[in-house]
Amino acid sequence: MKSTALIFISLLLHFVMQAQDVAVTGTVRSAKDSTLLSGVSIVTLETSKGTSSNVEGRFNLIAPVNSTITFSYLGYISQEIRVTNQTNINIYLHPGSGNELTEVVVTTALGIKKQQKTLGYSVQEVNGETMAKTKTTTALGALTGKVAGLNINNTTDFFQSPGISLRGKRPLIVIDGIPDPEADAYKINADDIESISVLKGTAAGALYGALGVNGAILYTTKKGARGKVSVEFNSSTMFQPGYTVIPEVQTIYGGGDQGKYAYVNGSGGGTEGGGWIWGPKLDQRDPSTPSGYYETTQYDSPRDPVTGQLIPTPWVSRGRNNIKHFFRTGLLSTNSVSASIGSDRGSLRMSTNHVFQKGVVPNTSLNNSSFSIGGNYRLTDKLSMDAKLTYNREYSDNYPTVGYGPPNYLYNLILWIGPDVDIRDLENYWMPGQEGLQQRNYNLSWYNNPHFIANELLNGYNKSNSFGQATFDYKVNDNFSIKFRNGFNQHSTLSDLREPKSYVAYSYISRGNYSTTYSNYFDINSDLILNYNKEISDHFKFSVTAGGANTYRRFESMYTSTDGLTIPEFYSIGNSINPLVARSTLQERRTSSLYGMLDVETLGFLYFSFTGRYDKTSTLPVKNNAYFYPSAGVSAVLSDVLNLPTAISFLKLRGSWAQVNTGFINSGNPYAHLTTYQIGTKWNNVPSLRWPNTAIDPNLVPETVMSGEYGAAIGFLNNRILLDVTYFRNKDYNNFEEIPLSEASGATYLLKNSNIYIRKGWEFMLSAYPVRNQNFKWETSINLSRVHTWLNKATDNADGYYKLVKEGQRMDRIFITDSRTPDGQAIYNSNGMQAFEPVAQYFGHRDPDWIYGIQNTFNYKNLSLSFSFDGRLGGLIYSTTNQKMWWGGTAKGTVTADRDEANAGNSTYIGPGVVVTSGSVEYDKYGNILSDTRRFEQNTTPVNYISFMQTTSGNMLNNYHYYSGTYLKMRELVFTYNLPQRWTKGFFNSASLSLIGNNLFILSKIPNVDPDAESDNLQTPSMRSIGFNINLKF
């Protein structure tokens, strides 16, 4: 009770120490050359008050008698001094092996902290401090470019999760030692994060079992520090005032087809031109009309009161700035308060946080609130407990639908509105007299009015997350301890969709609908861990861990939808015209495990680690549902035993080998090993069932990854420069794969263990302090990584192919059916239109050759500037946005003389490429050329430019819309001013103000879209964020 009371008092009042304080002064020097050291951090442990030495190496500090002062400085061993009555302390700090670059302690699997140098595998830790300032929508996004081998694909879309892949696969997310299989990127409060540890290899993940097969990202949240009361307020406000990348559309031609357009009734048929943007040229003078411009009937034409006919109106570029007129300035506001206290026996920390995000699309927003409380307490000398509980709520009344399709406002805004329509006029989105019944738009069969979508098609979302853990730790004696931990994740989610009457989606016009999905998720992980460690001698220490774990997961959901609404705009399930449509799902699964770990430290520089795990899972057929897998690792800190050149201050070699078995065939379906009927269509309320086309091999065994990882860490110049290199090679075999069968067998696919893949790559990290003097520090780090996957053996194909990929080839090959000559020229048919091949042909590779990130931090007195760049080199990205722009007629590149000719009814366009004049080409079934006797001549057949684009999307002019993924992005820029202590004294322990820029600019080869997401299916324009952060510590 005492400590809880204290924390509340401290929330209200600034905590002031008094009585028995002494003023301590002194100087700090280097023990090596007696130079004065400035910027040395000097902190009293008990009060956490601190200062730093000035340019003359001097310091002043008020500290209680009998307190401990810590002196720490980069590259030097920290020193602690007990304050007695002496008021002048002169300190010499020793440089050397105590450098934090090599003494780093990292969190590894099961939350066990280990010295990085003892590890046989690659772990990279990111400090939570960096995340407190730069605000992105998710904590995960803040890792972009910072970890070698970790590829974060930041989406530009609102309320979507970034894609993550670690060494080419999706890693496990772990929060305070508890796996979060659902990996909800929005549920973690970034301000609560103490550090993030990325366990890259299979060895690292071995102890999480199959879940951790692809490595893990471990979040460690903040805890109260010993002997310290701390209250922190952190606030960021980010605006999205501009665009890093925005599609540029042509403003010369309006809607229609073949240069013709006349509105009739909005159906899109006949003279309305089928919804294309291939209509007449805008702003053309015509002296014969009242306005002096070419005129035609349009959606907003007045009607002649006598004849009832539509009156032609000027065909002018009213909608030149539709994109900018539609969007508004986005906002991301984050506020958090936390308080903590610690004593000899325990600590307590509480935090609350709120994130408000206002989307650039009108009427979209997201709220995200978190509350968490956690603490630990030593109940007796032997028994201690630790617990944390977090509640998080994500809620939105409306967030936009993304991806190519009619519910996406961009589909209607960028691709299918011509510059003849002014988006501002569409703000009146109901047809007069038909409010609630019929939207008003320039086309009623294909497209929705973007304002109608924004204000009436509403995606509601409300998710309550709770997660946390409770741990008991019992030290039997100095060597033996027992830990019991229970952790859980739970969420209840309600999402609903309000679909207004007259909303269109391809073959669908809504009669109004309301649908809801309720879901509940719960998982619990229980671990009992026994640890015994013994130091036999200075040269031989070991630690044995044995544990048992049990994991249970349950997911249930219920979807209910109306089939039409009787009363329009009345969104209630009871308001359905036809019988309700409903579905329910229940999924449960369980895994029980036993595991063990042996760590040995010998000869002072050699570290060995062995693990083994035995899993039994419910997600495989019973006869093969139990399996064992081991790992081994070694680390040798050679600089501790060898006499190396003085320039080399640290050298470590490491290697690890691991096997991990996975019994999860499909992470979304724990029953994937069972063949069942699928619910079929209900016809006039008569139900039906269908048997799936995939048969299942009754002898399924677990999927296995066998990995080897080798690395070296080298420090130069007293570890001012540290280079870490890793090479890894994973063999994935017994993969759960749907192998195609002859469909005549009755099964199109057979789910079985198949194929062998090799996944290998390199990771480089270089960190350095190029400048480090009294006032100025520059810290920099660069990382670079690559990973590719090759088909090693196609176990179910005698020709050595899996699909069209041959053994020895990479799995990310792209195949297209567009006909091309061996040197890549487009081939046309006799009619001047593009030719196609019966079997798809190799075109390129999808994966980046390299991904990289560069971080820099400069400190000058109270100022600090940090910025980071990252990006990728090579690999092709398919762009739906660009393809559709060329297809639909909004691409700037379509403004050509040939387009004018086509508008005039002339066929003048000659596709660049060749025609086959004689001979033929023969392929085998995998698309390899068997014989090629073709002779080519330049294509000379003129065709209609518009028909050509409508048929080809200008593919051959744009590398078939596969664009180079190479880019360099300025990810973030943070400029911080730490208020001098003389200003804050008496108010704050520290205070800082930062200016922040995110996503500031990009250099890339792909037009109109941001390659950051590594895919484009009609993405939101990429926004530049600019804002500020205030951080106050009491």
Place this chain on the structure above:
Amino acid sequence: MKQYKFLFPVLLLTALTGCKKLTDFQSNPNNPTEADPALGLTAIELNAFSNISANAALASRYLVYTQGASNAQYYGWQRESSMGYANITQVVKMEQEAAKVSKKNYRYLGKFFRAYYVVSMTQRFGDIPYSSMMKAISENDVTSAEAIRPSYDSQKDIYAGVLNDLKIASDSLSNQEAALNGDIIYNGNVEQWKRLINSFTLRILMSLSKKEADATLNIRQRFAEIVSNPARYPLLQSNADNGKLTYYDITGNQYPFFNNNSMKTDYYLDSTFVDILRTHNDPRLLVFGKPKPSSTLPPTDFDAYDGLRGSATLAYNTGKRGAGNASQIHDRYAYHATNEPSLLMSYAELQFILAEAVVRGWIAGNAETFYKEGIKASMIFSNFNNTYTTADIDKFIDQPSIALQTGAEIEQIITQKYVSMFMNTDWLPFFEQRRTGFPAFETNGGGILNNGRIPKRWMYPNSEYENNGTNVENAVRAQFSEGDNVNGAMWILQ
């Protein structure tokens, strides 16, 4: 404080006893593994009777597409992506479920559906796996080469097998057996099923008209045997017996092109089709198409209609459309939730088959009576919203130009059969044109592919080459001297 030691075993016990055993999760609570065959029958019927195909209408010169260059319309198609055996999988499962509960009628219907699917595949490709198909399902064999790489059967053997299955189905279906539930076509009426199966058998026999002389198949005799014994082999007796799937205004149960925006904007009547209808002032033109926008004539005036040209370039067609000179497909196909039923086989089709059989001398009778009964049944079927009257129908049929002319009977019968199948019987009109050459499909325009030839088949799917290579290559070698291409003439066309 020693008692804390006991805490851990207690905690562990608490954690573990709350759980279900691992073996408790070996059944999927969301989906069944066994089911009444009625549930399978509904799914099979839904698939087999869904025969509304826009591509078939493009390839059959009913319609022209303006959104892009259609391979169906320009005869540029090559490989099929799949053959359709997944449909037979459903049939085998229904038969298995029926065997478990001894409901034999489902198994006899299974024979019909097998025959139906096998025929629809073989007429697309030629030889296909038949005698050794389906073993992964019927025998649970997913390992033996014979099961997962089934050999191909000759088209002749396939037709022999199909005809036998159809005979067994018709002979064995019985009112004495357990009732058919889940039957959304005939609501369990066994007699109507027999009528459909026998009529369908006649369709198959007529599709083999080029093999009239084949001694083993004995086509003429089989045909006559069915027609001459209505007590044992009842046939469709009126439109009420049509093998049809009716649409409902329930989401997912609506006409396949209901609200479809392509159907609203990009499908226009082909001018050759408009000509066929206009020549005889066929009132069905009023329910197949809309007047062209540029026309000021009343919609009942046949000159208010004009079509696009299926073989012409896209630019020609979009240009003509933009000028308002083309008739779109009738609004009912995109704006009416139930429009008209989809047909597996109609009474009208049966009448045309009988008329052709008379002309070919397979059966006795009056070809013109069958022919005119077929036209009438078709016009009644297509009379959306009673657009035309019975008098209109009679007036049309009684025109001298409609009466069968000596020497042109087959052309007239097939042409009327063609008109009757507009957007309702899948690819059948295309296959009938392939068999008889009627009506002539126009191929002279600038957009045409395949060197102006009308394809005769589809190439086997690439998946067969990848997964059943030796067998499909042998089948190609045995059938087509020029290899697997769309112009090869399969056995039934030789």
